[in-house]
Amino acid sequence: MIRFALLGAGRIGQMHAANIAGHERCNLSWIYDVHTPSSEALCTKTGAKVARDPGEIFDDAQVDAVFVASSTPTHADFIVRSVESGKAVLCEKPIDLDIAKVEECSKKISGAKTLIQIGFNRRFDPGHGQVVEAVRNGEIGDLEQVIISSRDPEPPPKAYYLAAGGMLRDMTIHDFDLARFALGEEVTQVSAFTSNLFDKVAQEIGEIDSAMILMKTASGKLCHINNSRHATYGYDQRLEAHGSLGMLRSENRQPTNVERFNANGSHWRDACEFFFIERYRQAYLQQLEVFMDTLEQGKASSVSFEDGRRALILANAAYRSVETGQAVTVNYENPLEEL
Numbered sequence: 183m184i185r186f187a188l189l190g191a192g193r194i195g196q197m198h199a200a201n202i203a204g205h206e207r208c209n210l211s212w213i214y215d216v217h218t219p220s221s222e223a224l225c226t227k228t229g230a231k232v233a234r235d236p237g238e239i240f241d242d243a244q245v246d247a248v249f250v251a252s253s254t255p256t257h258a259d260f261i262v263r264s265v266e267s268g269k270a271v272l273c274e275k276p277i278d279l280d281i282a283k284v285e286e287c288s289k290k291i292s293g294a295k296t297l298i299q300i301g302f303n304r305r306f307d308p309g310h311g312q313v314v315e316a317v318r319n320g321e322i323g324d325l326e327q328v329i330i331s332s333r334d335p336e337p338p339p340k341a342y343y344l345a346a347g348g349m350l351r352d353m354t355i356h357d358f359d360l361a362r363f364a365l366g367e368e369v370t371q372v373s374a375f376t377s378n379l380f381d382k383v384a385q386e387i388g389e390i391d392s393a394m395i396l397m398k399t400a401s402g403k404l405c406h407i408n409n410s411r412h413a414t415y416g417y418d419q420r421l422e423a424h425g426s427l428g429m430l431r432s433e434n435r436q437p438t439n440v441e442r443f444n445a446n447g448s449h450w451r452d453a454c455e456f457f458f459i460e461r462y463r464q465a466y467l468q469q470l471e472v473f474m475d476t477l478e479q480g481k482a483s484s485v486s487f488e489d490g491r492r493a494l495i496l497a498n499a500a501y502r503s504v505e506t507g508q509a510v511t512v513n514y515e516n517p518l519e520e521l
């Protein structure tokens with residue numbers, strides 16, 4: 183039985199708490215949130231203890247693993263404290279918005295054997311995962327192109343935009359990771375265009391609501407990511423891989439698979455699952471399952487700190503491309519030189 187503590191009892195923390203508390207392989211012993219009413223409410227639901235300070239969790243020898251689901255600026259420090267106290271850590275994306283902070287964190291944890299898994303849940307979506315597995319098994323021959331579509335159902339409120347730190351580092355970061363995962367090799371060049379096409383709130387604060395990114399690997403494989411902060415038909419999440427022997431596609435999910443036909447049209451279904459909690463329900467559970475397997479079997483992390491670091495480096499390269507109007511060569515070794 184793996185004993186978890188949860189940091190952060192917000193939107194995603196509440197879902198992770200339910201997944202941990204409801205799983206037969208683990209239990210949830212502590213919850214800490216700076217906003218105590220949030221942790222108290224979640225502890226009442228899950229039976230966990232309220233931590234008044236994160237130190238209570240890091241000092242508790244009974245805790246095996248820490249799930250970091252608190253606000254982004256807290257992640258790097260909580261990763262370091264988990265590693266220092268010898269607790270495995272499953273940390274939500276992104277590690278941080280600032281690559282300098284990620285590099286500092288990387289130095290502090292360098293050489294540690296503690297398991298760190300970053301919450302890039304899309305890798306664990308059954309559809310997306312199967313596309314990548316089929317690519318690796320050679321089902322479409324030589325992989326040539328990867329296309330990732332990721333559109334939110336509706337724009338977030340102003341407060342979210344202001345805290346999120348920019349679409350490419352907050353939202354597209356999932357797609358940069360999925361691109362690396364699907365391509366199976368490193369991206370070497372990034373070219374990006376961003377736009378504000380429809381959201382007045384984003385426009386008011388100088389934020390974007392749409393993006394298209396093209397990337398190339400050293401061997402010449404190509405990847406296209408497209409993002410929007412809205413889609414009238416729900417949360418649009420698709421992955422396509424094209425190769426010498428065919429094409430693979432992981433499609434959107436609808437609440438039911440009922441197909442409708444009438445005088446105005448044929449063959450349409452429910453709108454897509456509304457947002458990430460519904461669309462990636464299985465992926466979040468599978469991510470937890472894999473984390474526990476990895477911990478129990480002492481294996482290497484399937485989504486490492488370095489994966490989190492590299493996704494942020496790609497986001498920074500995309501911002502640089504937007505600023506300069508040029509394709510950017512990605513510098514994984516010394517990303518601070520690019521700032």
Ligand SMILES: NC(=O)c1ccc[n+]([C@@H]2O[C@H](COP(=O)([O-])OP(=O)(O)OC[C@H]3O[C@@H](n4cnc5c(N)ncnc54)[C@H](O)[C@@H]3O)[C@@H](O)[C@H]2O)c1
Pocket residue numbers: 189190191192193194195214215216217220251252253254256274275276301302303458
């Ligand atoms: N993987 C995904 O699909 C996914 C989806 C949504 C959010 N996220 C990530 O999860 C994190 C949380 O997002 P959210 O939407 O739940 O945000 P949220 O604002 O709803 O919740 C964040 C919680 O963290 C708490 N918090 C802030 N500082 C803290 C600290 N020092 N210690 C403990 N708790 C603290 C806040 O009080 C709040 O309850 C973000 O990093 C976000 O990028 C990932």
